[in-house]
Amino acid sequence: MIKNNINTKIIGNNIIYYDEVDSTNSIAWDIALNNKNCEGTVVIANTQKSGKGRGKNIWFSPPCTGLWMSVLLQPKLNPIHASKFTMLASLAVADALRNVANVTPVLKWPNDVLINSKKISGILTEMKNETDIINFLVIGIGVNVNIVEFPSELRNTATSLMIETNKEISRDELLQHLLIEMDKLYLSFQSDGFLPIRDKWQEYSDIDGKFVKIKNFPGNGNSEIFQGQAIGIDEDGLLIVRTDTGIQKKVQSGEVTIL
Numbered sequence: 001m002i003k004n005n006i007n008t009k010i011i012g013n014n015i016i017y018y019d020e021v022d023s024t025n026s027i028a029w030d031i032a033l034n035n036k037n038c039e040g041t042v043v044i045a046n047t048q049k050s051g052k053g054r055g056k057n058i059w060f061s062p063p064c065t066g067l068w069m070s071v072l073l074q075p076k077l078n079p080i081h082a083s084k085f086t087m088l089a090s091l092a093v094a095d096a097l098r099n100v101a102n103v104t105p106v107l108k109w110p111n112d113v114l115i116n117s118k119k120i121s122g123i124l125t126e127m128k129n130e131t132d133i134i135n136f137l138v139i140g141i142g143v144n145v146n147i148v149e150f151p152s153e154l155r156n157t158a159t160s161l162m163i164e165t166n167k168e169i170s171r172d173e174l175l176q177h178l179l180i181e182m183d184k185l186y187l188s189f190q191s192d193g194f195l196p197i198r199d200k201w202q203e204y205s206d207i208d209g210k211f212v213k214i215k216n217f218p219g220n221g222n223s224e225i226f227q228g229q230a231i232g233i234d235e236d237g238l239l240i241v242r243t244d245t246g247i248q249k250k251v252q253s254g255e256v257t258i259l
Contacts, residue, residue, distance in 0.1 A: 006176050008183035010040040011071060018045040020063075025052050025126060025140040028070035032128065032136040037074075042179065044069040052124050052140055059122065059142045060154060067143040067175055071182065074136050075189075079129040082137060083252060084194050084237045086111050086125045089139050091201045092182035093121045097143075099181075100174045101161050107204040109230075109239050109256055113143075118159035120144050141178070145171050198233055207239075207258070208232055214241060215255040227259065 006012055021027055021043075028043045035041075048068045051059030061068045073085060093113050094105045097120070105121075106114045113121035124140040144160035146168050161169045185197055202208070207230045215225050228243040238250040 002172065002175060002179070006179050006183075008040075008179055010186055011183035012040060012042050012179040014038075014041040016041065016043045018043070020047050020049065021045045022050045023048055023052050023140075024068055024070040025124065025138050028072050028138045028140075029126065029128075032072050032074075032138065038072045038136065039074045040183075041072040042069060043072075044175070051142060059124075059140075060144075060147075060150065060158070061142065062147065064171075065147045065160070066145045067141065067171060067178065069141050069175075071139045071141065072136060073139065073186070075134055077134055078132055079127060079134055080236075081194075082125060082127045082129075082134060083110060084189070084197070085137055085139060086123050087201050087237050088185050088189060088197055089123045089125070089141055089182060090121070091197060091204065092178055092185055093123070093141065093143060094204045095181040096174055096177040097121075097161070100177050101165055101169050103161070103164055105204060106206055107201055108258075109205065109207055109233065110237075110253065115159055115164050118157055120159050120161065120164070143174065143178075145169050145174060194237065195235055198235065198237060202233060205233070207256070211259040212241065213257040213259055214239075214249075214251055223254075230256075 024043045024045050032038050045068050047063040048061035051061040090107050090113055097103055097105050103115055108114055111123040112119050121143040126138045128135040146162045147160035150158050210230050212230050213227050226243055228241040231240050231242055234240055238252050241249050
């Protein structure tokens with residue numbers, strides 16, 4: 001039904017549905033390992049027992065209440081470009097939420113979608129790569145749609161469309177819009193590069209000028225923590241922060257807390 005109601009070029013050309021899985025990212029990863037051509041494949045489940053969040057966090061994925069899904073992409077690019085696709089996916093989610101539920105989300109760099117300062121969606125991108133080329137990306141997307149109540153440990157930080165709009169939202173309609181928006185953005189990336197996506201992403205973001213605490217993961221196995229003022233997103237999708245000492249740092253991957 002979903003495929004018959006979308007006219008996408010790449011995203012959603014193959015949709016695989018499960019009632020219950022441990023993690024759609026794990027399923028998608030195995031598919032990619034065993035299929036040379038899996039570009040645009042979508043794995044979606046009604047519920048996840050061990051949905052993946054960032055770090056070792058579990059994504060709360062109760063049955064019949066959200067979009068728990070992963071999208072497989074195979075861009076023939078250097079691995080340094082991988083983080084751009086996290087931003088691309090979060091922008092697609094924001095556009096779909098606005099179109100279907102008439103809400104105004106805020107994008108928090110690099111992977112969260114917020115409403116009223118609470119997380120309604122998160123993106124987890126996992127990559128298999130060689131030194132100079134991406135083999136495949138698994139982009140995990142969780143969207144809280146019709147969740148009425150969260151566990152106590154999440155109530156202060158998470159929300160859903162049901163909570164925000166006080167009405168039930170069609171998961172099928174939201175999924176269709178999300179796949180269409182993601183397909184448009186992926187095609188735009190291929191033809192026009194990342195800058196138009198970065199510019200549109202920033203229209204949903206309110207981080208510019210905010211004072212932030214950064215736990216930075218530079219990619220060398222170490223991490224560093226520092227504070228400063230966020231001054232924008234560069235042409236590669238990196239967060240630019242002016243530290244307390246006046247030095248500008250570019251953050252490729254990390255956790256951001258607005259102070």
